[in-house]
Amino acid sequence: MTNTTGSSQSYVADSRNEDVIVYVDGEFKPKSQATVSIFDSGFVLGDGVWEGIRLVNGKLIALDEHMKRLFQGAASISLDLGVTRDELVGLIHQTLEKNGMTDGVHIRLMVSRGLKSTPNQDPRFLRGKATIVIVAEHKVVDTAAKAKGLSLFTSTFRCSSPDVFDLRLNSHSRLNFIQALIQAINAGANEALMLDPNGFVASCNSTNFFIVRDGELWTSTGRYNFKGITHKTLMRLAREDGIVVHETDYTLAETYTADEAFVTGTLGGLTPVYQIDGHAIVNERSDSLTARLMALYDAYLHG
Numbered sequence: 626m627t628n629t630t631g632s633s634q635s636y637v638a639d640s641r642n643e644d645v646i647v648y649v650d651g652e653f654k655p656k657s658q659a660t661v662s663i664f665d666s667g668f669v670l671g672d673g674v675w676e677g678i679r680l681v682n683g684k685l686i687a688l689d690e691h692m693k694r695l696f697q698g699a700a701s702i703s704l705d706l707g708v709t710r711d712e713l714v715g716l717i718h719q720t721l722e723k724n725g726m727t728d729g730v731h732i733r734l735m736v737s738r739g740l741k742s743t744p745n746q747d748p749r750f751l752r753g754k755a756t757i758v759i760v761a762e763h764k765v766v767d768t769a770a771k772a773k774g775l776s777l778f779t780s781t782f783r784c785s786s787p788d789v790f791d792l793r794l795n796s797h798s799r800l801n802f803i804q805a806l807i808q809a810i811n812a813g814a815n816e817a818l819m820l821d822p823n824g825f826v827a828s829c830n831s832t833n834f835f836i837v838r839d840g841e842l843w844t845s846t847g848r849y850n851f852k853g854i855t856h857k858t859l860m861r862l863a864r865e866d867g868i869v870v871h872e873t874d875y876t877l878a879e880t881y882t883a884d885e886a887f888v889t890g891t892l893g894g895l896t897p898v899y900q901i902d903g904h905a906i907v908n909e910r911s912d913s914l915t916a917r918l919m920a921l922y923d924a925y926l927h928g
Contacts, residue, residue, distance in 0.1 A: 632815055633832050633888050633896040635770035636731075639763040646723040648716055648759035653723055656760075665756055667737030669744045671798035673756075674698040677891040680721065680730035680761075681926050686891075688714065690854045695734065698794050699755075704738050707754040720759045731764040731892050737797065766893055774899040775888065777829065778814035779877060780805035784827040784849045792851045802830040816888070818880075818901060821849035825874040829888050832896075835859075837885035837914045841869040855889040855922075862921045868914070877902075885915045894926070895919045 647659040666672040676691045685691075692710050699706050706713065717732060735758040741750045782805040784792060790801070802817075809817035809830070818834065821827040827849050828834050833856035835844045842863055844856070860870050880886070886898035886906045897915050899906055 632770075633775060633829075633890050633893045635767040636764040636892065637767050639765070642762045645760070645762060646720065647761075648720045648757070650756050650758070653720070659758075659760075661737075661756055661758065662740055664741050664744060664752075665737055666739055666741055666748075666751070667735065667756060667797055669741060670746050671796065671800075672702075672704075672746070672748075673735060673737035673797045674702070674704065674795050675733065675735040675797060676795060678717070678732040678734060679891050679926075680726060680732065681728060683727050685717070685732075686926060687854045687858060690857075691734075694795060694854070695736070698796070699736060701791075701794065702796075703748070704736070704755060706736055706757070708757070713757070716757070717759055717761075720761050724761055726761055726763070729763055729765045730761050733760045733762075734758075735760075735797070764892060771893065771896050774897040775815040776813070776900040777816055777818040777898055777902070778809040778812040779902050780808045780817040780819050780830070782808065782817075782819065784819045784821050786822055786849055792849070795851070806830040814900075819850070820877070821845070823874070825876060826880055832888035832890040832893070834888050834898075835886065836875070836880055836883035838879070838883055840884075840914060841871060842914065842918075843871045843873060843875055843879075843883075846872050846874060853889060853891070855891055855894065858925065859889055859895070859918060859922060862925055863918060866917075866921055868918075885913050887915050887918075894922050 645656050646653050647656050649659045661668060674695055676695050678691050679686045696710060737756045738748060739755045740752045742752050743750055782801055805817035805819055817830040819827050827845050833853045835842055863870050880901060881904040883906055887895050889895055895918060
């Protein structure tokens with residue numbers, strides 16, 4: 626059984642997730658009892674930041690990068706987490722220990738500005754400290770769903786410029802991406818491909834996007850979209866393996882005629898793309914650059 630079939634987030638359903646222990650604002654609780662107030666800033670306005678972290682063979686993948694992004698994001702919106710980096714990492718490990726988890730786990734670490742006295746946007750109505758929630762679930766990538774690859778639809782919703790909304794912030798406010806995804810689903814696709822304000826390819830709604838042309842790897846400049854940690858790691862691995870990587874502006878026309886395409890994300894790693902707006906992408910060869918990069922990333926995860 627699969628959850629979210631036809632998505633870069635597809636994973637094998639696991640009944641153990643019904644009984645996981647969740648960390649909520651200073652307490653460990655069964656999933657069924659884990660709640661936050663309707664006056665919490667995260668619920669009221671999506672005011673907060675988050676990270677998705679993967680546990681593989683006892684190792685929290687790219688932990689330092691995730692912690693750095695979380696604390697920098699919180700600082701940029703004047704959100705005091707109320708804990709140190711080491712204290713927060715300790716809470717993650719406690720959550721894993723209480724669930725007996727050592728492998729095949731995806732962690733969602735969420736921090737909101739905290740409880741408010743009334744539901745409005747003014748941070749001066751805060752009543753206390755930040756709310757921290759840690760959800761760890763058994764999630765193994767569904768290899769069958771991943772092998773089928775993705776169909777993308779180019780959304781009319783654009784990625785924003787930093788002066789409008791800085792997508793480098795891993796913010797709880799994701800409505801623009803959700804709108805794009807809904808549009809793609811309604812068009813019969815799995816996920817949305819999104820353009821930047823100038824009409825160049827930016828990213829997908831929840832993942833970073835790559836194409837391959839003439840044996841070289843292309844991705845966006847990142848000026849107008851989130852720059853994922855898996856995205857950054859993959860580019861480093863590719864360059865170390867002698868693959869030419871371009872971080873550049875490119876168009877839909879160049880995307881439609883790409884030799885290969887794939888997306889990257891924390892849970893799925895690399896997921897191939899086989900169709901974009903009805904255009905077939907020919908990347909099913911066993912000797913494809915996508916397959917080579919998948920092997921490099923798998924070695925990184927398990928090394």
